[in-house]
Amino acid sequence: MNRTTMLLAGTVAALTMAGSAAHAERGSDGNLKVLFWQAVSTMNIYLSGGTKEQYASSMVIEPLAGFDEKGNVYPRLAVEVPTLENGGISKDLTTITWKIKPGLKWSDGSAFTADDVVFTWQYCTADGGGCAQKAKFEGVKTVEAVDPTTVKVTFTAAKPYPYTAFVGSLSPIIQKAQFKDCLGIKAPECTAANFGPIGTGPFKVKEFKPNDVITFVVNDNYRDPAKPSFASVTLKGGGDAASAARAVLETGEYDYAWNMQVEPEVLATMLKAGKGTIKTAFGSQVERININLTNPDPKLGDKRSTKEGGPHPAFSDPAVRKALALAIDRDIIVEAGYGAAGKATCNIVPGPDAYVSTKNDAWCLKQDIAAANKLLDDAGWKKGGDGIRAKNGVKLSFLYQTSTNSVRQATQALVKDMWAQIGVSVELRNISASVFFGGDPASPDTFQKFYADLEMYTNNFDGTDPEPYMAQWMCDKAPSPKTGWQGENMPRYCNPEYDKLATELSKTVKLEDRAALVKKLNDMLTEDFVHIPLVYRGQPSAFSNSIVGVKSTGWDSEVWNIADWSRKK
Structure with missing residues (x-):
């Protein structure tokens, strides 16, 4: 194996996306209560550089591939991660071709196709607009739909590390039908789409109150019929980091709180209550x-x-x-x-x-x-x-x-x-x-x-x-x-x-x-x-002792595997 192949293939991991606990039935674990002391202002990560928007939106809209808890690339909407060895990356490193999983549907029941991937690139690079994740598309010359389940990305020059566009929760696919009239300067004006994007993830937005609360429910068209275990997610925003930590670790009112930027001695006192733990990635x-x-x-x-x-x-x-x-x-x-x-x-x-x-x-x-x-x-x-x-x-x-x-x-x-x-x-x-x-x-x-x-x-x-x-x-x-x-x-x-x-x-x-x-x-x-x-x-976050299946990562969205989370029986 040459060094180029080693570089590209070495970042790819084959994962089994099983959680720590068996998923008896989709939605059987009721509501997951989440607290972000930094409230979410939009569900469109292309219009925000905020981590809170990244994490919230990643439960709904997904990329072709993501990064696991070790930073390895793994397929999400793609059949596999393209490499030199499997022919997905051209020998001259100027193209990467993605094969989309067959039968994928958006949460509205319509078919997910390569045209949606092409549109996402057009959306982020449209003239007159601003895209918070434009660096993800640096060096991309064209994105083509070879057929409904095949996407070919061509770079302006050899791209030794091609896992940028459409990889990771900062570069998800958005639905062409929903955002087609939201290009360029019109992007911020599409409030309904920005607050409630149609997605392929395990959940969909039921209600969004900016800078306050988001109610998610199961995406009935999610590709795994046994997941997610939770029927809904309530993501409450606001307050401060200390009160968020307390709500999980001391009172048990919430199941998960992100970003515990709290003084170490304060967290140590809260942990003594025995209701939760801190996971740091x-x-x-x-x-x-x-x-x-x-x-x-x-x-x-x-x-x-x-x-x-x-x-x-x-x-x-x-x-x-x-x-x-x-x-x-x-x-x-x-x-x-x-x-x-x-x-x-x-x-x-x-x-x-x-x-x-x-x-x-x-x-x-x-x-x-x-x-x-x-x-x-x-x-x-x-x-x-x-x-x-x-x-x-x-x-x-x-x-x-x-x-x-x-x-x-x-x-x-x-x-x-x-x-x-x-x-x-x-x-x-x-x-x-x-x-x-x-x-x-x-x-x-x-x-x-x-x-x-x-x-x-x-x-x-x-x-x-x-x-x-x-x-x-x-x-x-x-x-x-x-x-x-x-x-x-x-x-x-x-x-x-x-x-x-x-x-x-x-x-x-x-x-x-x-x-x-x-x-x-x-x-x-x-x-x-x-x-x-x-x-x-x-990246310290607080989790209730009742929540299992969490695989904390510092390399992608912290909730990258939320479809595998469940409540301890």
Whole structure:
């Protein structure tokens, strides 16, 4: 087997999708009660970069293939995962052909066909629209329906890692019949479709109340007649992480609560009640502070926080960005907010191990207030009578925003104190997670609009290959009014050399060469101080002791195998 075949075939796993408990009968376990303290604002992941939307929508709309708990690719709507060995990938690596499982139906009873897959690509790449997952389709030239059950994806050049488009819960298939009038600028206007997509997953939406509650019921046309075990799912949104954890671990009111970003000592106390457990999966999540490289001044109107509005008056000086990074003590942040579920990092790619850089660890992982102050002194940023540095009329006084969460607010407070020691002042702002991650193009408070100087949150990538993730910082991925404020490049970074390397990565075959390029791209983002990585986070969630069949993963939707969950008899 040659190295290319090893690379492609080695990521593919054959799974048996059996749960830990036998499924006696579809719907026999009643209602599953789920709590997301970050409420869901849409069921269309193409219009949101939020993890909460990713997880909720993944119960309804599915990709051709997904990633299991080990990060391996496995077939969902496809018969098998295409490889060089089975002929699904062309020898020149320019095409991948997917065979769809026969007899698949949408939840409305209509046939699922290759035309729906083609349409999904057209939807995300339509002119005048904004697609939050556009990086998944980077390098895709055409998508063709060879016949009703065969889809051929052709790339603009050899694609050594072709498991991007239509793979993972960030790239699901949407129904052409439902979304055909929702292309481009019309996408956000299709409320009924966005709130209640017709899908192929184990559940379908019965009622959706944005930023509140979603009621799911069994999809009667789901391909496995014995699944799911639960007849319905009630997903309640809102509140905070601590109350969500308590509702599962102490009171037993809920069966599952996602994203327990709660102080370690608080969780330890809750676990003593004996009603639930915490499952933590490590993948690629990094809590980071994004630096706005454009000017967020409200006076700029529609050009605010866009490349057209010009560079940030202070962050255009790399010395300022580096000083902010040097002044942070990551170990204290980990100890205070994450415990064993976190590790200090200076990388935006924290795993898998083959892709992890250590180049900047020596200087970056150690707080150095003296070096940060000297850097600003040498760059001409002088302290005024109020202790805040300024230069040419520009003060180092910033708005620092994040979502509402006790751990994040504690981190903000720690960082504010650290930056005060180098003459930098920050105003702290927290925004409801349902709004911050909601993706509403009309809202001024979304993380995509970035109407602030600095913002903090966690992000990650599907699967174990970071190629599409690295494409997110290419120049054309920056959110703007032209894209309906969709896009993944929140700092508005634009470096032709970065784009060149990201394009090279998409064409590189050998695993060791791909790893070297990922490290270079990671280091470029770190050394250009596009953002400040803080914590490599595990993904802790709370589960009732009565729920079995869960296989936690950090490489895809946490509910990737919800069809196999059941209640202990």
